[in-house]
Amino acid sequence: MRARRAFLVIVSLVITCLVARASEARVLLGAAALEFPEPTALTEPSLSDEASWVARRGCRLVPLDADERARVGEAAALAARVVSSPAFARSVSGRQDWVLRRAARWVRSAEAGREALRLLTASERRIAVLAVDDGAEGTCETLLEHAALHAYTPEGADVVVVQRSYLRDRAIEAVAATLLHEVMHVLGFAHPVGALDLDQPAYRRSVPVLLAELMLSSLAESDAKSPPVATMGRDGGL
């Protein structure tokens, strides 16, 4: 009888460990699942191109360590809490002037907010989150060294790349906004102007920027007693 009880305890411990590992392995933001693979586990041609592009500039694409995965988990939970609130849905659906790419043309659209929300809450995309190791010795001359850019989404890949120092050091609200911004890129929303034209009105009205800013203002309103949250500013990534 004791042996049977010991067996049951061991089985329950194993199950607990498996559940814990599973919960670490992915986090949800909207319906999208953020995962943390080894860069070598990814085979999309565009990511291979990206990895070599980054490597040529003295940087490395690296998997997230446990602390960084915990940061992403915390940030994604924060973003998901806002995204799932009825007030956020009302606010996004009501926007009239967002810029949306449609049939290769950029248009202002009253439907852009609704479309963004629909995809965010329904698209069960699996998105790999990787880091650029900008703390390594030597030069690391990527776009991420531009003061404004801390994350990007390689074209055509379900991948988000975050600057390691940004992920570790920035306010969790800023990381949450950046993740949401990049997830919107994966879901198909781009900017109508170049990556470095961040002050252009068309960039400011594009879906990834506006959705992340709306999330930050919702966070600020929902907890007015806490210190002011970091503004997105030019930290939204590429």
Ligand SMILES: [Zn+2]
């Ligand atoms: Zn962007």
